[in-house]
Every structure is written in structure tokens, then in C-alpha cells.
Amino acid sequence: MGVRDDILKKAKEYRDYTAQVLSEMVQIKSYSGDEEAVCRKIVQMCQDAGFDEVRIDGLGSVIGRVGNGPKTIAFDAHIDTVEVGDPDQWKFDPFSGLIKEGLIHGRGSSDQKGGAASMIAAGRILKELGYSGEYTVYFTFTVMEEDCDGMCWKYLIEEEKFKPDLFVSTEPTSCRIYRGHRGRMEMMVRLKGVSSHGSAPERGESAAYKAARAALAMEKLNADLQPDDDNFLGKGTVVVSQIDVKGPSQCAVPDQAMLYLDRRLTWGEDKELAIAQVKKYISEAIGESEDKVQVEMPMYEELGWKKLDYHQELYFPTWKIPEDNKLVQAGVSAYKDLWNKEPVVDKWTFSTNAVATTGRHKIPAIGFGPGDEAQAHAPNEITRVDDLEICSAFYAMLPYVLEGKN
Structure with missing residues (x-):
């Protein structure tokens, strides 16, 4: 044999x-x-x-x-x-x-x-x-x-x-x-507004409405993403997985918003490209400069069973x-x-x-x-x-x- x-x-x-x-x-x-x-x-x-x-x-x-x-x-x-x-x-x-x-x-x-x-x-x-x-x-x-x-x-x-x-x-x-x-990464987008009393929203600038427009911008970005050259891996994707909006009270215009993004990366896409795309699309959607759109990659910092302090950014090529x-x-x-x-x-x-x-x-x-x-x-x-x-x-x-x- x-x-x-x-x-x-x-x-x-x-x-x-x-x-x-x-x-x-x-x-x-x-x-x-x-x-x-x-x-x-x-x-x-x-x-x-x-x-x-x-x-x-x-x-x-x-x-x-x-x-x-x-x-x-x-x-x-x-x-x-x-x-x-x-x-x-x-x-x-x-x-x-x-x-x-x-x-x-x-x-x-x-x-x-x-x-x-x-x-x-x-x-x-x-x-x-x-x-x-x-x-x-x-x-x-x-x-x-x-x-x-x-x-x-x-x-x-x-x-x-x-x-x-x-x-x-x-x-x-x-x-x-x-x-x-495909690879993947996680991103956290932070947007700021201006708070005012809920009875006079015209005095403020709602971070909630910015977040809504930003989420729709991510829907557009997802539709615009292209596959790799040989279409083996297919197109990348972006998904808004969480939205959090905060203000001084329930009777106030919110002044802070956070969007959490799950981004899948096809061949030729990396973290720098993905962050730049998010900034561009959200900037255009909310009518503010790209430097006003804060995009960060969170860190994974949990401890394993051996309690070793080891961590990395949430980026996976x-x-x-x-x-x-x-x-x-x-x-x-x-x-x-x-x-x-x-x-x-x-x-x-x-x-x-x-x-x-x-x-x-x-x-x-x-x-x-x-x-x-x-x-x-x-x-x-x-x-x-x-x-x-x-x-x-x-x-x-x-x-x-x-x-x-x-």
C-alpha cells in the first residue's frame, strides 16, 4: 500500500x-x-x-x-x-x-x-x-x-x-x-452638534440629524464600493451597526452622536482608504469639512485566560x-x-x-x-x-x- x-x-x-x-x-x-x-x-x-x-x-x-x-x-x-x-x-x-x-x-x-x-x-x-x-x-x-x-x-x-x-x-x-x-475593520465616527432647549430646536444644531444623514451616506458608500479586479473576493461593504445620540437631557437638542461601522475590505482596500472614504461621504452629507468628521479605529483590549496584557487595533487585512x-x-x-x-x-x-x-x-x-x-x-x-x-x-x-x- x-x-x-x-x-x-x-x-x-x-x-x-x-x-x-x-x-x-x-x-x-x-x-x-x-x-x-x-x-x-x-x-x-x-x-x-x-x-x-x-x-x-x-x-x-x-x-x-x-x-x-x-x-x-x-x-x-x-x-x-x-x-x-x-x-x-x-x-x-x-x-x-x-x-x-x-x-x-x-x-x-x-x-x-x-x-x-x-x-x-x-x-x-x-x-x-x-x-x-x-x-x-x-x-x-x-x-x-x-x-x-x-x-x-x-x-x-x-x-x-x-x-x-x-x-x-x-x-x-x-x-x-x-x-x-475579504478583510475587515471597525470604525467609530463621532459627530458634534450644538445643544439647545427642546422647545426651541432652531437655536441648536442636532447631532441626531447629522447622524441620520451620515448613516444614509454610508448606505450610499456601500452601494458605490467596487469589487476586486478579478472579482474573486467581490466588493467590500460598509454597515452602520450602532448609532448612539446624546444630549444634556431628554428635553434638549442632542450635541453628540456616534456611528459604529463594520467595514469589509476587498483586495486593494486598506484602512487608510476606508477611513478617507467615510470622511468624504459623511462630510458631503452633513455639509461640513472632513476635519470635522472624527473617525477612529477602536482597540481590542480584553484579556484572555492567561491574563496577558496584549491587544491590537480592530483592523484585519x-x-x-x-x-x-x-x-x-x-x-x-x-x-x-x-x-x-x-x-x-x-x-x-x-x-x-x-x-x-x-x-x-x-x-x-x-x-x-x-x-x-x-x-x-x-x-x-x-x-x-x-x-x-x-x-x-x-x-x-x-x-x-x-x-x-x-
Whole structure:
């Protein structure tokens, strides 16, 4: 038997094991910043799977290693989840980890502990095959992604000087190969008016009306935004997600307004461009100079479970890599070698930790993960056991293909 047949056999053999690993992870509540229990469990799981090394970094992420080659590849899964939301919308316990009829149920099953479970199985497969090739294979189980995507990797690269040669995100792709996604940023717009008594509004200048015109200006900006040159990622977007208006009292013309913006960035757009666009459109809408429109990027300053004081601005750069890139083509080859058919090559709608590895630090990246993007943050979240088997095989196969040993 060749490597391909060995990997497929072991992935199938460990199908139930991988599902059980995921079920146990789902049963451990792990909201952003409160992941210690699941991280400790993952350390144990990686050790039980025979990994060569397992450690926890300064921010709280788990870093597992298999092999000791001169080149490095990292498979990444964030292991924090969003909260449950309205419990009445769930048909089952969100933390049951129920395995039934080929599905694993519960919060994080798709987004994105499924990828983590397949990574552990892939590490076990590589160890049992005696992998000792050109790559040191890292499996990273990262924290705080839901609150601040990529900060875990910004920390690893910039503070711990851990920068792999290649990166694979295991966020849900429905077992398709993804090679990019839009970036994003958050902005806070502040506008000022002049207060007066509510009985004589003509004496004042309402910040509320400015905010209303500014919101409509953002609607216009959203309509005017254009896609990237090859229309792979599509157009950027801007959404007013919050408006807050304040004044001296409920019987006064408000003199302060704040608009909070969610801006999605396509290829060729960055924070400087986005801020300049907001200033221009709002300035024109309210009839004031651009310097009167205050636009700032908030900072993310929450502490993780290790209480390390580490933060970043809420800016997450766009990334995409060409379809003829070596890593993309290795992913395509691995998929074809395993299943004798062409994979779908596409992109995410949402954002991942690759905003840091690839958007900021230009590490070539692809995505391949179990579960569906549409399951992310949704009630009654599920993923397929079939996907877990497929992904564990793909992750184990990719290092062999990269060094031409398929």
C-alpha cells in the first residue's frame, strides 16, 4: 500500500475516534477569553495521540508538533466559540456534543472545533505512519478568534517569533479549498452638534440629524464600493451597526452622536482608504469639512485566560493568493490523489485567523475545513462525521504532497 491508501485507511479507522474527540470538545464551554478548560483537554488529547511536543503559548493557545523537518507548516483551528444566543431557538442542548445519524451537534461543532478534531486525528495518523519528512508539522489550537480574529497569530509571529512557512486554516469550507477572503475593520465616527432647549430646536444644531444623514451616506458608500479586479473576493461593504445620540437631557437638542461601522475590505482596500472614504461621504452629507468628521479605529483590549496584557487595533487585512501558488496546487493535488476528483477552489465570506498570517505577514495560506460556513454562529449548529474523516485524511496527506512523496 502507498501513502495515499494508508492515510485513507487510517482516517476511516479513526472516524469514530475523531467524532468522539469533537464531541468532548463541544461539551466544554469555551467562549472567547475563557478557553482554559478546553485548552487543557486539547493538550491531553494531543499527548494521547502521540504528538512529539505540546505546549501552551503566552496568550493561551495550544501548539502541537509532529516531525522535525527544516520547513514548517501550521494547521490552525480556533477553539473559542460565540455564545449560544436565544436558548429557545435550540432544539437540543448546545453543549451536548450529541453524535447522531452521522452528525455532531452543538456550539462550535462547525465553527470551529471540527477542524481541531480532524487536526488531532491527522497528527495521530502522521505519527503512526512514522512521518519524518521535510516539514515540521504544527497543529495550533488558538484562542480569542471570535472576539479578535488573528490576534492569536499576531502574538505568535510578532512576540514569540513563530512564523511558519505555510499556513492552513481549518475553518469550515464544506471540504473545499479556499484561497482568500475579504478583510475587515471597525470604525467609530463621532459627530458634534450644538445643544439647545427642546422647545426651541432652531437655536441648536442636532447631532441626531447629522447622524441620520451620515448613516444614509454610508448606505450610499456601500452601494458605490467596487469589487476586486478579478472579482474573486467581490466588493467590500460598509454597515452602520450602532448609532448612539446624546444630549444634556431628554428635553434638549442632542450635541453628540456616534456611528459604529463594520467595514469589509476587498483586495486593494486598506484602512487608510476606508477611513478617507467615510470622511468624504459623511462630510458631503452633513455639509461640513472632513476635519470635522472624527473617525477612529477602536482597540481590542480584553484579556484572555492567561491574563496577558496584549491587544491590537480592530483592523484585519484582506488576503488572497493566486490559484497557481504552490500551496494551492499542493492542496488540489492532495485532494485529487485521495479522492480521484477535482476539488472546488473558492473563498470564505467571513474572516479567519489568516488576516494575521497572510494579510499582515504574507505567509501563503489555504483553507480546508469540515462543516459549513452557514452553520457559524447559528442555532442548532452541526457538522458531518464524513467531513471529519475527509479533513483528517487531507491534513495528513498535504505534507507528503508538498515534498513530492504522494
